[in-house]
Amino acid sequence: MLSIFDHGRAAACPSPFNMAAHVLARAHLDPLKDALVIIGANHVERWSYGDLERAVRATATGLLELGLVPGDRVLMRLGNTVDFPIAYLGALTAGLVPIPSSSALTEPETARIIAQTAPKLILRDETVACPANAAILSLETLRGFRTLARAPFHMGDPERIGYIIYTSGTSGVPRAVAHAHRAIWARQMMFEGWYGLRPDDRVLHAGAFNWTYTLGTGLMDPWTMGATALIPAPGTAADALLALLARHEATIFAAAPGVYRQLLKSTEPFETHRLRHGLSAGEKLPPRLADGWRDRTGTDLFEAYGMSECSTFISSAPAHPAASETLGRPQPGRRVALLDENGPVPLGREGTIAIDRRDPGLMLGYLDAPDATAARFQGEWFMTGDQGVMSEDGQITYLGRNDDMMNAGGYRVSPIEVEAVLTTLPDMTAVAVTDVLIKEDTRVIAAFYTGPVALDDQVLNAYVSDKLARYKQPRLYIHLSELPMGANGKILRRALRDNFEVPE
Numbered sequence: 047m048l049s050i051f052d053h054g055r056a057a058a059c060p061s062p063f064n065m066a067a068h069v070l071a072r073a074h075l076d077p078l079k080d081a082l083v084i085i086g087a088n089h090v091e092r093w094s095y096g097d098l099e100r101a102v103r104a105t106a107t108g109l110l111e112l113g114l115v116p117g118d119r120v121l122m123r124l125g126n127t128v129d130f131p132i133a134y135l136g137a138l139t140a141g142l143v144p145i146p147s148s149s150a151l152t153e154p155e156t157a158r159i160i161a162q163t164a165p166k167l168i169l170r171d172e173t174v175a176c177p178a179n180a181a182i183l184s185l186e187t188l189r190g191f192r193t194l195a196r197a198p199f200h201m202g203d204p205e206r207i208g209y210i211i212y213t214s215g216t217s218g219v220p221r222a223v224a225h226a227h228r229a230i231w232a233r234q235m236m237f238e239g240w241y242g243l244r245p246d247d248r249v250l251h252a253g254a255f256n257w258t259y260t261l262g263t264g265l266m267d268p269w270t271m272g273a274t275a276l277i278p279a280p281g282t283a284a285d286a287l288l289a290l291l292a293r294h295e296a297t298i299f300a301a302a303p304g305v306y307r308q309l310l311k312s313t314e315p316f317e318t319h320r321l322r323h324g325l326s327a328g329e330k331l332p333p334r335l336a337d338g339w340r341d342r343t344g345t346d347l348f349e350a351y352g353m354s355e356c357s358t359f360i361s362s363a364p365a366h367p368a369a370s371e372t373l374g375r376p377q378p379g380r381r382v383a384l385l386d387e388n389g390p391v392p393l394g395r396e397g398t399i400a401i402d403r404r405d406p407g408l409m410l411g412y413l414d415a416p417d418a419t420a421a422r423f424q425g426e427w428f429m430t431g432d433q434g435v436m437s438e439d440g441q442i443t444y445l446g447r448n449d450d451m452m453n454a455g456g457y458r459v460s461p462i463e464v465e466a467v468l469t470t471l472p473d474m475t476a477v478a479v480t481d482v483l484i485k486e487d488t489r490v491i492a493a494f495y496t497g498p499v500a501l502d503d504q505v506l507n508a509y510v511s512d513k514l515a516r517y518k519q520p521r522l523y524i525h526l527s528e529l530p531m532g533a534n535g536k537i538l539r540r541a542l543r544d545n546f547e548v549p550e
Contacts, residue, residue, distance in 0.1 A: 047393050049384035051440035056379030056406055059231040062201035065208050066102060066138040068230050072245075072272035073099040081269055084128065085250075085290050086279030093128065098269075101192045103199075105136030108191025112183075114166055116141025116200050119210070121165040123156065123176045124185065125149050126254040126280045131265050133169050133188060138208060138227075141200030145210045145222075149174045149256050150515040155220075162222055163210060163413065204228035207410060211258055213354035213458060220463065222413035223354050232379075232407030233267055233357065239377025240350045240361035241298065241325065243271050248294065248320075250276040252287055252301035259328055259456065262357060263300050284308040292317035302328035302456040303335055306347065307487060310338045318343045323364055327352065328456025330444055332487040333371050349373060351399075351444065353430060353458075355409045355422070359401055360442055368441060375440035380405060383427060384436050396445060399434045400427035450539045452481035454491055454517045461539060464491065464520065467513045471506075473497045478529050479520065480539040482546040492522040494542050500525035 073081070077096030084091040093101075109120070120137045122144055124130045130146070137144040145163055147156065153175045160168070160179065170176050171185045208227035212220045237243045241263075251264025255277060268275045276294055278287065284305055291299060297320050306326065324339060324347045331349040339347050351373045352358030359380045362368030366375065376382040381404075383390045384397030391397035401408065403426055411419035422429055433445040452459045461479040468477045477495040484490055493506075503523050510519045530541040 047438070048390040049393050049395070049397055049436040050381070050390050051376050051383070051436065052381045053376045053378050053440070055381075056232060056235055059204040059228040059406055061204050063204035063227050063231070064138065064141075064199040064201050065227040065230045066135040067199035067201070069135060069266050069269050070095075070099050070102065071270070073269075075272060079272075080274045082128065082265070082275045082277065083294065084277050084279050085294050086282050087286055087289075089279045091128070091279075095269075095272075098132070100196060101132050102135040103139055103196035104194045105132055105188070105191045106139035106197035107194040108188070109136060109142060109167070110140050110197060111194075112167065114140065114142055116202075117143065117207075118166040119143045119145055119163055121145045121160065121163065121168045122147060122256075123149070123168055123170040123174045124256060125171045125174050126256055127171070128255065129171070129185060129188060130255040131261060132192075134209075134261065136191075139197060139199050141202065143207055143209060145212075146256065146258060146261065147212065148515060149254075150517060151175060152512055152515060153177050154513060155515060158220075159212065159222075202227070204231065205410075210413060211354055220460075221415070221418065224410040224413050226410050228406050229357070229409075230266065230270070232405065233262065233270070235377040235379040235407075236263075236267065236350070236358060236361070237271065238363060238365060239380075240348060240358060240363050240374075241267065242323065242348075242364035243267065243273060243298070245272040247271070247273040247297045248276055249273055249298045249300065250278075250287075250291060250294065250296035252278065252284070252299070252305045254280070258354070259300075259302070263325065263327070285312055285314075288312060288314055288316060288318075291321060292319070295320045297322050298325065299323075300325040300327075302326065303331050303487070304329075304455055306331075306335050306339055310335065310342065316342045318345065321345050323348060325350070327358060329453045334487060351432075351442075355430075356401055356405060356407050356428065359405065359407065360399070369437070369439075372437070372441040372443045373434070375442065382440075382442070384434055384442075385424060385427060385429070389425075393436055393438055396433055396435055399430045399432045399442065400424065401430070402426060403428050450480065452479070452491055453489065454481070457517050459491065459518050464493070464510075464514060464518055467510055468493055468495065468506075468520075471501075471509060473499070473501055476529055476537075478537045478539050478542055480543045482522070482543055484522075484548050490521040491519070492524060492542075492546065493520040494524045494526055494529060496526055496528060 253260035350358035350361035362374030381402035
């Protein structure tokens, strides 16, 4: 038998359609219910469904009154505040194309995004890096829009472009990924296929507002279901999350594996009497962490696998727990295969994880890059670039990447992008960047380089500080006499990673 798992087809997305209208469709059912609660040790801010819907649609009015028209792009340079999701949904309500971006990006990184996407407007919190631009709208003005009348939802073809997000590619240049409005429709497959989500749930996501994992799993999906989203106030330490889970009666907790790792170091008692389970995504969940969480809380962690081009589509779930050390299986409505150059491989054999190109959650393509888009497809399949093995019941074991991409705290980072910055240093003759294991379950970015002498780490850290987002910056710099090369003259990053030993 071949490694193809067909879990049925998702219902077709209705037309006309608007992503924001879909997310807020339940707001009128109980407008006084908490849609969002921002929680901290000494801070609680509540947004009812009525307040949220009103702020989103009024923001759309303000954006349209500036002269923007449906299809115009809006770059979001906003911080970790509620302004982020309100602006995002407001732009979608108006038929505009929001471009959410990490506040950790530096000014040069942001300038490249502006050059590529040519946004008509930049929504900016002055604390977030951004080059000077005549099209900048201040956060104060943006917030002022909330007193305006509510705009109608701009309805249209669900296949039209809805938003643009960025992901790193193996070329070293971050890719602009264009998604259709229908992408939100596809996320319903996660409700049972991963979350076990119910309208009475209180979902606490440990991430910031301006992380796409939080935006989807922590906000859009609970709101689509009519549940309550709980988000930690800015500056909340990881070790404070345990108390917040109990105090605010969270029923589902979502985080990256690194957060679970930090929480398990705590000696405080875990008071999670209402917690049903936890969710993990962003990087591979080590079995040891899942076991440790179960021992401390009596609840399970359910893992999901996905990517910027298609969000999550393989997962474990309360109704379908994963077999030991597997990712789980394709969600209901998904069709997934493991392929080699000849097509689907036999069950039990390693192949590249691929998803049906007709999946409603799959990207429209890389912006203005038809060749790069076409390169990701093999016939009827979209190729993820990650390796796995499929069992007879569709459970998929993750075997790693088949490229040199790194994972830094849940963010995929291209080594070539980091190397391009470091090679401008005159005292480096060659450099190779990869992620290395420094202790069990913990990987960091390391830069291996050659040159006349070893360079001072403080100098190197200072050099990259304004050129790369913090999560892309190497944590280790290692001077070598030479870098390992293959027969074709290419640097063997995998050899550096495999042969690395933690300095004593």
